[in-house]
Amino acid sequence: MRIRFYNARILTMESDSVIKGELWTNGKTIEYIGDSKESDKPFDRQIDCNGNLLMPGLKNAHTHSAMTFARSLADKYNLNDWLMKAIFPREAKLTPDHVYWFTKLAFADYLAGGTTSCFDMYFHKEASAKAAVETGFRYVFCGAANDYGGIDELEEYYHALNSYDPLVSFIYGFHAEYTTNRNNLEIISGLSHKYQAPVFAHISETASEVEGCRQRYGMTPPFLFERLGIYDYGGGGFHCVWFDDKDRDLFIKKGLWCVFNACSNLKLASGITPVHDFVDNDMKIAVGTDGAGSNNSLSMFREMYLNTVLSNIETNNAASVNPFKILKAGTTGGALCMGITDSDVLAVGKNADIIMIDMSKPCMQPENNIVNNIIYSADNSCVKMTMINGKILYENGEYTTIDYEETVKKCAELLPELA
Amino acid sequence: MRIRFYNARILTMESDSVIKGELWTNGKTIEYIGDSKESDKPFDRQIDCNGNLLMPGLKNAHTHSAMTFARSLADKYNLNDWLMKAIFPREAKLTPDHVYWFTKLAFADYLAGGTTSCFDMYFHKEASAKAAVETGFRYVFCGAANDYGGIDELEEYYHALNSYDPLVSFIYGFHAEYTTNRNNLEIISGLSHKYQAPVFAHISETASEVEGCRQRYGMTPPFLFERLGIYDYGGGGFHCVWFDDKDRDLFIKKGLWCVFNACSNLKLASGITPVHDFVDNDMKIAVGTDGAGSNNSLSMFREMYLNTVLSNIETNNAASVNPFKILKAGTTGGALCMGITDSDVLAVGKNADIIMIDMSKPCMQPENNIVNNIIYSADNSCVKMTMINGKILYENGEYTTIDYEETVKKCAELLPELA
Numbered sequence: 001m002r003i004r005f006y007n008a009r010i011l012t013m014e015s016d017s018v019i020k021g022e023l024w025t026n027g028k029t030i031e032y033i034g035d036s037k038e039s040d041k042p043f044d045r046q047i048d049c050n051g052n053l054l055m056p057g058l059k060n061a062h063t064h065s066a067m068t069f070a071r072s073l074a075d076k077y078n079l080n081d082w083l084m085k086a087i088f089p090r091e092a093k094l095t096p097d098h099v100y101w102f103t104k105l106a107f108a109d110y111l112a113g114g115t116t117s118c119f120d121m122y123f124h125k126e127a128s129a130k131a132a133v134e135t136g137f138r139y140v141f142c143g144a145a146n147d148y149g150g151i152d153e154l155e156e157y158y159h160a161l162n163s164y165d166p167l168v169s170f171i172y173g174f175h176a177e178y179t180t181n182r183n184n185l186e187i188i189s190g191l192s193h194k195y196q197a198p199v200f201a202h203i204s205e206t207a208s209e210v211e212g213c214r215q216r217y218g219m220t221p222p223f224l225f226e227r228l229g230i231y232d233y234g235g236g237g238f239h240c241v242w243f244d245d246k247d248r249d250l251f252i253k254k255g256l257w258c259v260f261n262a263c264s265n266l267k268l269a270s271g272i273t274p275v276h277d278f279v280d281n282d283m284k285i286a287v288g289t290d291g292a293g294s295n296n297s298l299s300m301f302r303e304m305y306l307n308t309v310l311s312n313i314e315t316n317n318a319a320s321v322n323p324f325k326i327l328k329a330g331t332t333g334g335a336l337c338m339g340i341t342d343s344d345v346l347a348v349g350k351n352a353d354i355i356m357i358d359m360s361k362p363c364m365q366p367e368n369n370i371v372n373n374i375i376y377s378a379d380n381s382c383v384k385m386t387m388i389n390g391k392i393l394y395e396n397g398e399y400t401t402i403d404y405e406e407t408v409k410k411c412a413e414l415l416p417e418l419a
Numbered sequence: 420m421r422i423r424f425y426n427a428r429i430l431t432m433e434s435d436s437v438i439k440g441e442l443w444t445n446g447k448t449i450e451y452i453g454d455s456k457e458s459d460k461p462f463d464r465q466i467d468c469n470g471n472l473l474m475p476g477l478k479n480a481h482t483h484s485a486m487t488f489a490r491s492l493a494d495k496y497n498l499n500d501w502l503m504k505a506i507f508p509r510e511a512k513l514t515p516d517h518v519y520w521f522t523k524l525a526f527a528d529y530l531a532g533g534t535t536s537c538f539d540m541y542f543h544k545e546a547s548a549k550a551a552v553e554t555g556f557r558y559v560f561c562g563a564a565n566d567y568g569g570i571d572e573l574e575e576y577y578h579a580l581n582s583y584d585p586l587v588s589f590i591y592g593f594h595a596e597y598t599t600n601r602n603n604l605e606i607i608s609g610l611s612h613k614y615q616a617p618v619f620a621h622i623s624e625t626a627s628e629v630e631g632c633r634q635r636y637g638m639t640p641p642f643l644f645e646r647l648g649i650y651d652y653g654g655g656g657f658h659c660v661w662f663d664d665k666d667r668d669l670f671i672k673k674g675l676w677c678v679f680n681a682c683s684n685l686k687l688a689s690g691i692t693p694v695h696d697f698v699d700n701d702m703k704i705a706v707g708t709d710g711a712g713s714n715n716s717l718s719m720f721r722e723m724y725l726n727t728v729l730s731n732i733e734t735n736n737a738a739s740v741n742p743f744k745i746l747k748a749g750t751t752g753g754a755l756c757m758g759i760t761d762s763d764v765l766a767v768g769k770n771a772d773i774i775m776i777d778m779s780k781p782c783m784q785p786e787n788n789i790v791n792n793i794i795y796s797a798d799n800s801c802v803k804m805t806m807i808n809g810k811i812l813y814e815n816g817e818y819t820t821i822d823y824e825e826t827v828k829k830c831a832e833l834l835p836e837l838a
Contacts, residue, residue, distance in 0.1 A: 068784070072791035076738040109781035112800065267795070269731040269739070296795040297782055302721065312688040319495040320688070362528035363716055363799070365487070365827055366834050372491035376686070376715035380782070381531065381800035408784055415785045 001044045001390060002026045006036060008049035009359070011370070012346040013056050013331050016324045018370050023054050025352040028390040033346060052384060053357040053370065056346055057116025058300040059334025062142075062238040062259045062288025065106035065120045065128060066099040068411070069418050070293030079206055079268040079294075087293060088148075090418045096127035098418065101410045103128040107135045108402050109298040111394035114355040114383040119200075119259075119288065119338040121173055123150070125157060133165045136391050136401050138353060140338040142173035142200050143188075146180045151187055158195065167389065171339060172235070176202040177213050177221045182228075189229040196233045198339075200257070201225070203237030206270045210242045222247040222256075231256055236337065238288065239264075240278070241271040248281065257284045257337040260329070262306040263297065264290030276311035276320040286333040287326065301378045304330045308375050323375035356385035420463045420809060421445045425455060427468035428778070430789070431765040432475050432750050435743045437789050442473050444771040447809040452765060471803060472776040472789065475765055476535025477719035478753025481561075481657040481678045481707025484525035484539045484547060485518040487830070488837050489712030498625055498687040498713075506712060507567075509837045515546035517837065520829040522547040526554045527821050528717040530813035533774040533802040538619075538678075538707065538757040540592055542569070544576060552584045555810050555820050557772060559757040561592035561619050564607065565599045574610055586808065590758060591654070595621035596632050596640045601647075608648040615652045617758075619676070620644070622656030625689045629661045641666040641675075650675055655756065657707065658683075659697070660690040667700065676703045676756040679748070681725040682716065683709030695730035695739040704748040705756040720797045723749045727794050742794035775804035 005023045010033060012019070024032040024039070067087075074086030099122065110118060121142040122128060132139035141161050145151045154172060161170035172195075174180050174188050180201075192199045203221045204210050213221045222243070225231050236257030243251070243258075251258060260273050278285055287307055289298050297303075304326050311320040335344040343353040357364065363377045364370075374382075386394040393401050424442045429452060431438070443451040443458070486506075493505030518541065529537060540561040541547060551558035560580050564570045573591060580589035591614075593599050593607050599620075611618045622640045623629050632640045641662070644650050655676030662670070662677075670677060679692050697704055706726055708717050716722075723745050730739040754763040762772040776783065782796045783789075793801075805813040812820050 068781075070787075071785065071796060072788035075742070075788070075791050075795065078735070078737045082737070105781060105784060112781055263728075266728045266731055267737060269735050269737045272732060292796070296791070297798070299782070299798060302724075302798070305721075309682075309685045312685055313691060316497070316688050318497045318501070318686060318688040323494070360823075360827060362487075362524060362531055363718065365524060366490065366830050368489075368834070369491035369494070372494050372715070376494065377490060377711070379716070379718060379721070379798040379800065381798065404779075408779060411785050415787070 002041065004039070004043040004046040005049050005054060006046065007051060009051060009053045010346060011053055011055040013328060014345050014347065016371055018053065023346065023354070025390045028352060030346060030348055030350050030352050033348060049356065052359050054346065054354055055357065056331040056344065057353040057355050057386065057388065058114050058330050059286065059338065059343070060110060060115045060118040060288050060298070060300055061286035061334040061337050062261055062290055063118045063120055063298065064122050064291030065118060066102040066122050067291030067293040068105045068109070069098065069102045069415065070291065071296045073293060079270055080208070082268060082294065091123070093418055094123060096124040098414055099124040100127040100131050101407060101414055103131045104135065104402060104407045105411050106292065106298060107131060107137050108399060108404055108407060110137070111386045111399065112383060113299045113301065113380040114386055115300050116353040116355065116386060116388045117335065117338065117340055117343060125161060129161060129164055129168050132168055134401065136388055136393050137167065138340060138343060138388050139168050140340060141168070141170040143171070144173065144175060145184065145188065146175035147184060148179070151184050154188065155191055158191070169339060171200060172197050173200040176205070176209065177224060178209050185228050185230065192230060192233050198233050198235030199230050200235045201237055202239055204242040204247065205239035205265070207242050220244070220247050222250050226250060226254065236284070239270070239273065241265055241273045248277065252281060252283055255284060257286055259286045259288050259337065260307045261288050261290040262310050263303055264294040266306070267296070268294050272310050272314070274311060274314070275307050276315055279321050279325050284333065284337065285329040286337040287330040299380050300330055301380060304375055324371050327371055327375055352387055352390035354387045355383060357382050358384040421460065423458065423462040423465040424468050424473055425465065426470060428470060428472045429765060430472055430474040432747060433764050433766065435790055437472065442765065442773070444809045447771060449765060449767055449769050449771050452767060468775065471778050473765065473773055474776065475750040475763065476772040476774045476805065476807065477533050477749050478705065478757065478762070479529060479534045479537040479707050479717070479719055480705035480753040480756050481680055481709055482537045482539055482717065483541050483710030484537060485521040485541050486710030486712040487524045487528070488517065488521045488834065489710065490715045492712060498689055499627070501687060501713065510542070512837055513542060515543040517833055518543035519546040519550050520826060520833055522550045523554065523821060523826045524830050525711065525717060526550060526556050527818060527823055527826060529556070530805045530818065531802060532718045532720065532799040533805055534719050535772040535774065535805060535807045536754065536757065536759055536762060544580060548580060548583055548587050551587055553820065555807055555812050556586065557759060557762060557807050558587050559759060560587070560589040562590070563592065563594060564603065565594035566603060567598070570603050570606055573607065577610070577614065588758060590619060591616050592619040595624070595628065596643060597628050604647050604649065611649060611652050617652050617654030618649050619654045620656055621658055623661040623666065624658035624684070626661050639663070639666050641669050645669060645673065655703065658689070658692065660684055660692045667696065671700060671702055674703060676705055678705045678707050678756065679726045680707050680709040681729050682722055683713040685725070686715070687713050691729050691733070693730060693733070694726050695734055698740050698744050703752065703756065705752040706745065706749040718799050719749055720799060723794055743790050746790055746794055771806055771809040773806045774802060776801050777803040
């Protein structure tokens with residue numbers, strides 16, 4: 001399949017400049033970006049972009065996709081009670097069928113919001129891998145092990161899911177320090193060393209998590225993980241709300257990724273990540289929504305917006321965080337963080353993971369600054385098309401690979417089983 | 420025009436329960452809400468809602484509509500520099516033609532986001548009144564006087580705009596204490612007394628505003644306005660970020676409206692309104708986006724969301740603000756605040772200012788809690804239809820009264836004049 005997008009504006013994310021011209025895809029990759037020109041070979045489809053904007057798909061670098069089942073289910077709890085009273089008891093009831101359908105619902109949500117990949121920590125991985133391949137979604141698993149399960153299967157998943165399908169990959173991960181004992185952490189470190197592989201986990205999400213870790217080990221989670229060798233081959237952490245300067249400097253020294261989840265942290269009253277400080281220090285940063293149970297949206301637009309503005313109050317600076325750097329984190333950063341390095345920017349030979357932003361939408365007008373419009377004003381209503389691996393999966397509100405009506409129906413049928 | 424909406428779910432906002440049934444409009448008002456039944460008279464149109472949700476239109480209770488020209492124009496400044504360096508110099512160049520087109524662009528934005536009315540403080544009021552009537556938008560002016568202009572015209576506007584068109588009304592208002600000297604404040608108080616009319620203004624938006632007022636008058640803005648008799652006939656204030664307990668109690672005692680603008684306050688680094696405290700005290704509350712220059716979105720969904728979650732951190736409570744109370748503020752509260760008391764809820768005889776939420780959108784699924792889905796997860800992409808005064812103005816992405824393409828084109832042409 002060869003597709004020509006013409007009359008386009010293109011934000012490659014290699015810089016913050018928007019160019020005018022064409023983008024051609026050939027099969028799974030980008031064949032050409034540049035001025036309007038003739039092609040020797042025929043196209044299967046030619047799309048007049050009418051001046052709309054092509055840019056790399058958004059990368060949701062931390063989520064629990066199947067937790068769409070928990071959207072607006074238990075909005076009254078802070079993190080600990082939310083997990084213990086509302087979520088863990090229901091997750092114990094989850095079957096592969098639940099995970100398959102509620103993950104499909106999340107994929108529909110991602111596609112409608114211009115998200116082309118997610119870094120997903122959840123259970124029943126075969127079910128969501130199947131949903132990803134059927135959908136054509138570029139899907140990166142994060143290991144979900146903790147003391148309640150998953151440790152024994154980590155190595156098996158590492159092999160099985162990294163050879164499952166070109167769209168699917170797996171990175172070592174575990175839930176968090178406070179749910180994973182030292183023995184299990186050492187097992188994970190051993191796997192990381194055996195395969196020279198990065199490891200990710202929730203880290204310093206709440207003040208009580210950090211305090212608990214200090215009591216148990218006399219140090220913060222980043223230093224504990226480093227001490228145990230978990231970070232010897234890279235990786236990083238989700239949330240990073242309660243980092244002190246030493247935690248931050250350790251992450252800088254080790255070149256680790258910080259994934260921001262402002263909406264979930266606000267919703268669960270966990271705290272506000274000092275995003276400005278991470279950005280000022282040129283750290284490796286990415287953005288994720290966390291699950292729909294705690295956000296409750298899966299929109300990367302809202303997530304990027306909030307991560308850009310939330311530091312303004314503490315710093316008393318309306319421009320505490322540069323919007324382009326957050327857009328970079330939400331696209332390129334996410335891709336590099338989750339190891340899909342050919343989906344980072346729009347360039348010849350890169351994966352054709354591309355979205356089209358409808359520039360005519362009122363919230364994108366006028367065009368004083370297109371990047372700032374995206375960060376401060378855009379929402380899912382601006383997404384006109386979402387392409388992954390050279391295939392258009394969502395266009396003008398319609399899905400090409402998801403039977404959306406059936407997905408909604410199945411989720412509604414299954415929901416009472418998780419009550 | 421008689422329209423039948425059937426197969427609907429209806430959130431009247433008289434309570435938080437969602438009923439199933441029908442809603443009929445007849446001319447400008449609601450004729451029937453209830454179970455499915457036959458009608459003796461013919462309908463001009465019958466709309467199968469497919470289970471989608473009808474609810475009152477959102478009320479944007481503080482905005483500067485024509486400031487769409489300033490969206491993403493000057494995102495680097497805190498409030499004072501933003502006004503003095505970026506906004507006031509450009510506003511000095513504004514003509515009625517600018518205001519007409521950039522207000523039309525805002526109306527398109529409002530309609531796409533389910534907003535059926537706004538409380539608009541801006542200049543060249545004839546131009547925006549014309550745009551409102553042409554669009555069919557229910558439009559409430561707030562006086563925009565300060566020391567730089569507008570005082571002399573307040574009374575004339577009061578008469579002219581309150582008799583201009585049934586869709587248009589005018590409420591006394593002025594910019595803020597720090598831009599309006601005592602003499603002018605007394606003139607405004609005199610007008611309020613002459614017409615027994617409420618008055619609104621920006622109030623306690625920044626810490627420096629409150630500090631300046633204390634230095635000038637030895638009291639906070641709420642007490643100054645009360646002392647000058649400005650609040651003897653009701654009204655209230657926009658922002659209300661830096662209220663202390665005494666300010667709050669004064670507002671309670673006088674029955675004044677607090678209009679929340681969380682997004683703008685975050686963006687301009689002004690502060691965080693203690694929304695939880697206002698809600699806990701059952702105060703009169705409404706929600707507004709402020710202008711697109713400082714938000715930069717005009718989405719009431721994002722505004723309601725942020726006003727619901729932003730208090731969570733300070734209170735260490737994931738449920739610090741009840742979502743239904745903010746949805747009430749964003750619909751009923753706004754209507755009562757701006758004096759359009761027949762647009763507050765869906766009920767027989769009330770104005771047919773109605774929106775349809777597309778319940779099939781991924782972000783509205785599954786349906787554990789519809790109200791919470793609206794507050795925590797919805798965005799403009801969920802708005803399927805917007806009706807004002809019994810007339811459908813926006814449906815499935817299309818405008819019926821706005822030539823949208825022309826509006827975008829005119830705004831783009833005019834933009835360089837305001838550079």
